Amino acid sequence: MSTPDSELSTQENPIGGAQLERIDMGQLKCLRVTTSKAELLVAEQGAQVLSYRLHGEEPLIWLSDQAAFESGQAVRGGVPVCWPWFGDLARNPAQVQALHTGGRLPAHGLVRNLDWLVRGMTITEADEHSGEKESVQLEFSLPPTDASPPLRHLPAGLELRLSIHLGERLQMTLSTRNGSDQTVALTQALHTYFAVGDIHQASIDGLEDRPYIETLEGWSPRRQKGRLHITGETDRIYHDLSGPLVIRDTKWGRRICIEASGSSSAVVWNPWVSKARRLSQFADDAWQHMLCIETANVMDDMVTLAPGEQHSMGVTLWSEAMGA
Numbered sequence: 001m002s003t004p005d006s007e008l009s010t011q012e013n014p015i016g017g018a019q020l021e022r023i024d025m026g027q028l029k030c031l032r033v034t035t036s037k038a039e040l041l042v043a044e045q046g047a048q049v050l051s052y053r054l055h056g057e058e059p060l061i062w063l064s065d066q067a068a069f070e071s072g073q074a075v076r077g078g079v080p081v082c083w084p085w086f087g088d089l090a091r092n093p094a095q096v097q098a099l100h101t102g103g104r105l106p107a108h109g110l111v112r113n114l115d116w117l118v119r120g121m122t123i124t125e126a127d128e129h130s131g132e133k134e135s136v137q138l139e140f141s142l143p144p145t146d147a148s149p150p151l152r153h154l155p156a157g158l159e160l161r162l163s164i165h166l167g168e169r170l171q172m173t174l175s176t177r178n179g180s181d182q183t184v185a186l187t188q189a190l191h192t193y194f195a196v197g198d199i200h201q202a203s204i205d206g207l208e209d210r211p212y213i214e215t216l217e218g219w220s221p222r223r224q225k226g227r228l229h230i231t232g233e234t235d236r237i238y239h240d241l242s243g244p245l246v247i248r249d250t251k252w253g254r255r256i257c258i259e260a261s262g263s264s265s266a267v268v269w270n271p272w273v274s275k276a277r278r279l280s281q282f283a284d285d286a287w288q289h290m291l292c293i294e295t296a297n298v299m300d301d302m303v304t305l306a307p308g309e310q311h312s313m314g315v316t317l318w319s320e321a322m323g324a
């Protein structure tokens, strides 16, 4: 059965089974979802998933031990939403840059440290008669562009939503609708920080033979040879992706599977030793236990929307025991 928003108490779902609670983490209002299989924590600021773990297992999504839960500051870890540009605006296609001539132009766009609106929370209980599976659905939207000062330079009527579905797997879908009267070009990412037992024993399948941009060496074009092992600072933009990406984590004996839709590019990032020391909310040795694989629409994979058009980019995550 589904529980409409109004029936959800701020403590827990009185029906039992899956629970949804409102909690504060420092200055941030958060939603904590607990199902029979997993726990998920999401901040209303940035509609940022902060952590995700299956009960009894290591976290799938990494959250920094030094995370600051402060208003106006993106949290280090989880899944920050990068929109309507990814990374440094100056590195984006000319059509994307052309839309942003006023206001602040921070790395990764404008929305990861804004308060989003909670549009819906739905709990579906398992029902063996109907075959319904237990799940929780959260719906967030960005406030209208004219209601939030950092968004006022965007074309009026541009809308952004994030749907988060927690069932057997975690699914996130970022949808943009161009309700403005002009064509809009944007880049974006679901900047997922994955947790790994030991980066030296982790590798990524699914990038073999794919073209990529090596941002650490003059943004030069390269081609991936074989499976990717992370052996130093890594900051790459992969293109022409089609199948799932898989993190093989030998230390924790599991695979994390990442299936994207509406996206053919991904960013792979690990700061390694010296950049780790310069990062905010990041312990000096934290690089050993995280790996970002960011489901994206970047560079030639940017999204162009005529008035009235919409685009959705999604990612589904799950883990499997190695050898299974």
Ligand SMILES: O=P(O)(O)OC[C@H]1O[C@@H](O)[C@H](O)[C@@H](O)[C@@H]1O
Binding pocket: 087, 107, 108, 191, 235, 236, 267, 269, 279, 294
């Ligand atoms: O520190 P930030 O702004 O959250 O960015 C973290 C990293 O995000 C990655 O997406 C970029 O490719 C890196 O270059 C960057 O360092």
